[in-house]
Amino acid sequence: MNTFTEENYLKAIYHLSSKTESVGTNEIAAALNTKAASVTDMLKKLAEKKLINYARYQGVTLTTAGEKVALSIIRKHRLWEYFLVEKLNFKWDEVHDVAEELEHISSKELVDRLDDFMGNPKYDPHGDPIPDKQGKFKAHELKPVSSLEVNKEGIISGVRDHSAAFLQYLEKMSLTIGKKIKIADINTYDHSVIIQAGDKRVHVSREVANNLLIAL
Amino acid sequence: MNTFTEENYLKAIYHLSSKTESVGTNEIAAALNTKAASVTDMLKKLAEKKLINYARYQGVTLTTAGEKVALSIIRKHRLWEYFLVEKLNFKWDEVHDVAEELEHISSKELVDRLDDFMGNPKYDPHGDPIPDKQGKFKAHELKPVSSLEVNKEGIISGVRDHSAAFLQYLEKMSLTIGKKIKIADINTYDHSVIIQAGDKRVHVSREVANNLLIAL
DNA sequence: GTCTATTTTTAGACTAATCTAAATTTTTTA
DNA sequence: TAAAAAATTTAGATTAGTCTAAAAATAGAC
Secondary structure (H helix, E strand, C coil), rough: CCHHHHHHHHHHHHHCCCCCECCCCHHHHHHHHHHHHHHHHHHHHHHCCCCECCCCCCEEECCCHHHHHHHHHHHHHHHHHHHHHCCCCCCCCCHHHHHHCCCCCHHHHHHHHHHHHHHCCCCCCCCCECCCCCCCCCCCCCCCCHHHHCCCEEEEEECCCCHHHHHHHHCCCCCCCEEEEEEEEECCCCCCCEEEEEEEEEEEEEEEEEHHEEEE | CCHHHHHHHHHHHHHHHHHCCECCHHHHHHHCCCCCHHHHHHHHHHHCCCEECCCCCCCCCHHHHHHHHHHHHHHHHHHHHHHHCCCCCCCCCCCCCHHHHHHCCHHHHHHHHHHHHCCCCCCCCCCCECCCCCCCCCCCCCCEHHCCCCEEEEEEEEECCHHHHHHHHHHHHCCCCHHHHEEEEEEECCCCCCEEECEEEEEECHHHHHHEEEEC
């Protein structure tokens, strides 16, 4: 098995990999709130274990084995988040830190039973897809509100910013996962957007529009 | 907060304390599968943190603060065991190791919500009492089957041996928590006991009778 | 295409938890 | 109550993960 710390590195590399091809040492250090020197040490260890492809100064990618581990951590994280919100009535902005701990519980039996207990959910409370036992998942095609034209309709299905502050703001504005919305107007000067959500109209900044994801 | 390891030491000391007054270094080492020298080091650290009363060569007792920590770990352990059995359909002999990991999840909010979600159970799947938020609990008065006379009746309410092997044996014999039983006969030669459980008669050894606890 | 800035790695040190082996204290026993 | 046995502690090392500071490699600018 892998240590808690190794798992966090693999998860971080996985998340950073979706953006660029090969991931740099500094990038990982920033993501994990640690120093580049510490990252280099850990990369050597992970490479030794064949969990990453690593060559000095060249950045890293996950091996198939490493990706498998990362996906199993992400699966656990998202299933626990779902549990916390759906069964224990946590708010969607309160679950991240607890799930960061729970994701390292090793029992495979536990996570699979938890999955069944909740009816095998496909998406977590923030709209992120939950990998299945095999690590497979389908991310739905999402677009930021900021990329839509006036009169487009769609369903709020994800967020780009997972911070508690952003989630609380959305909650307050009733812009939550599953809500059907329509782009009522776009301010051409500051790119702010007026969203029609049910019978309410909400005016959000360009930044918010950028971080709110819609399924068309 | 305390480390994972510190918590395990406090829990072990708590469990060992119920037997004798002051707990010895070797006793703790045996319970935690470690060496006496390691225990001494940790005892110094815990004493520094005022979680135990410790004087060289004199053994240890928990301080009020230490006992509070130990009880919170035990509360979490037993609540998670209850969850695993009642909600995720684990068998009572399968939950210990998973609960050993889950008990170290730190969120107080999580454990209190879990407690409410399950309806604030008072006993775990092995009959052990679950401390409440304040660490209070009521252990019911239990006697081993081996201490009862012929014709005594009672309800199976706990076990002294928590090993998977013993629990599986009881399961097979249908001697599970909550079952009403009667002492049908006692073999005076080997002190084995014949137990009437519903319409079945089960013949158990002295050792089993010693580890099976009854509420009268 | 060299030089500077940035990124990354190495070197050496630190902390937490552990170990073995040796020394010390307590307990037992005779 | 003194010697032997048992329990406990100290000393010194080890491993995982981290750090700072310095060295090395790569990338970018001109």
